Amino acid sequence: MTTDVTSRAQEAYDALVAQGMKLDLTRGKPSAAQLDLSVAMLGLPGERYKAADGTDTRNYQGLQGLTELREIFAPVLQVPVEQLIAFGNSSLELMHDTLVHALLSPLPGAERRWVDEEKVVFLAPVPGYDRHFAVCDRLGIELLAVPMTSEGPDMDVVERLVAADPSIKGIWCVPKYANPDGVVYSDEVTRRLASMPTAASDFRIMWDNAYAVHHLTDEAVEVADVLALAAEAGHADRPFVFGSTSKITLAGAGVAFLGASPANVKWWLALTGKRTIGPDKVNHLRHALFFGDAAGVAAHMEKHRALIAPKFAALEKVLTENFADTPGVSWSTPKGGYFVTLTVPEGRATRIVQLAKEAGISLTPAGATHPGGDDPADSIIRLAPTFPPLDEVEKAMAGVAVCVHLALAEAS
Ligand code: PMP
Numbered sequence: 001m002t003t004d005v006t007s008r009a010q011e012a013y014d015a016l017v018a019q020g021m022k023l024d025l026t027r028g029k030p031s032a033a034q035l036d037l038s039v040a041m042l043g044l045p046g047e048r049y050k051a052a053d054g055t056d057t058r059n060y061q062g063l064q065g066l067t068e069l070r071e072i073f074a075p076v077l078q079v080p081v082e083q084l085i086a087f088g089n090s091s092l093e094l095m096h097d098t099l100v101h102a103l104l105s106p107l108p109g110a111e112r113r114w115v116d117e118e119k120v121v122f123l124a125p126v127p128g129y130d131r132h133f134a135v136c137d138r139l140g141i142e143l144l145a146v147p148m149t150s151e152g153p154d155m156d157v158v159e160r161l162v163a164a165d166p167s168i169k170g171i172w173c174v175p176k177y178a179n180p181d182g183v184v185y186s187d188e189v190t191r192r193l194a195s196m197p198t199a200a201s202d203f204r205i206m207w208d209n210a211y212a213v214h215h216l217t218d219e220a221v222e223v224a225d226v227l228a229l230a231a232e233a234g235h236a237d238r239p240f241v242f243g244s245t246s247k248i249t250l251a252g253a254g255v256a257f258l259g260a261s262p263a264n265v266k267w268w269l270a271l272t273g274k275r276t277i278g279p280d281k282v283n284h285l286r287h288a289l290f291f292g293d294a295a296g297v298a299a300h301m302e303k304h305r306a307l308i309a310p311k312f313a314a315l316e317k318v319l320t321e322n323f324a325d326t327p328g329v330s331w332s333t334p335k336g337g338y339f340v341t342l343t344v345p346e347g348r349a350t351r352i353v354q355l356a357k358e359a360g361i362s363l364t365p366a367g368a369t370h371p372g373g374d375d376p377a378d379s380i381i382r383l384a385p386t387f388p389p390l391d392e393v394e395k396a397m398a399g400v401a402v403c404v405h406l407a408l409a410e411a412s
Helices: 002-018 031-036 039-043 067-077 093-105 130-139 156-162 187-195 226-232 261-270 281-291 293-324 349-359 392-409
Strands: 082-084 119-125 142-149 168-171 204-208 239-244 255-261 342-343 378-384
Touching: 002 119, 002 392, 031 142, 031 293, 039 281, 067 082, 067 239, 067 255, 067 281, 082 261, 093 130, 093 204, 093 239, 093 293, 119 130, 119 187, 130 142, 142 204, 156 168, 156 187, 187 226, 204 226, 226 239, 255 261, 281 293, 293 342, 293 392, 349 378, 349 392
Parallel strands: 119 142, 119 168, 168 204, 204 239
Antiparallel strands: 082 255, 239 255, 342 378
């Protein structure tokens, strides 16, 4: 019986390999059709260079970024306008720089610079975003994995760790439609993060709200206002909020944002003023004119949804048809964001990714969702369906299903 199943799975796999596919579900990139939605931006701001407040965007000045763009994104990112910075083209860069600044100059509330600490540790809810982990690796910040639940990080674990150990200086959070499992933090998790006692006086939440408006359903999911909750709890300086238009307008040519307490903003701008005279305000104006207001952002995101929701539906369909009754196989059904997490029986993820690769289907390496690239259970695979056209997503997922069947049959 088992042999039959294995040989059938092997046959299907051989047929898949024979097709000589070349498909890619690795990274969360917008497709060309999504980028086309913002192509009109390339003609902006045209000959116009004066902002609403009279700023000549062609010239120096305005380290905090253009006010009219900050006004549009303040409600999107739940940050008061005066506490929001609009900056360069990458939020990852802002996260990196913020940690470099904290290493080299004491944060508000810090006793010393982080380089003068014996060690600096960040909590990494897993599965998580590999580039967050890479920033820490680069800067010598240790990562300590904590488990995710369906409502955010396991707060019993987080509270216990941060209360006991002053070397734990921060936590990575993707609060809405998390990369990679699509989890949305509950209000209770956010409240606990904002108010929990920490042994470190300079503990920070890296609140990476990368998918704030990236809905895949009619429900515009909201998360709690972390800055307000932290301020109410007496920890105003705890959160750094990040976001960008990378997956709203042009990935690589968008605008990134940072929001924080007045003290953090002052600290950040003073240090950043040493590395640049200011951000690209022409791009800020381009974005402000393109959107008009926050409703313009929401309307634009509807167009993205129309393009990518069918890809997520295709992925869901293949998984349901193949694995609805398969023990140990489950997947996330995100209401937004860019990723689906496929969970397979322990020890099988690496094998599936390898089989897919040999069949010409690139998947994110197994383990990428964990610090050090090591998923101890070897059971998590991140799927990113946005970039390829719909027919390729369908083909690639059918191929992934064949690989999962074979990897499971091999282990039975
Ligand atoms: N944060 C998360 C959670 C992401 O998924 C991504 C992009 N994949 C980024 C940040 C990077 O954003 P940016 O282009 O603004 O650097």
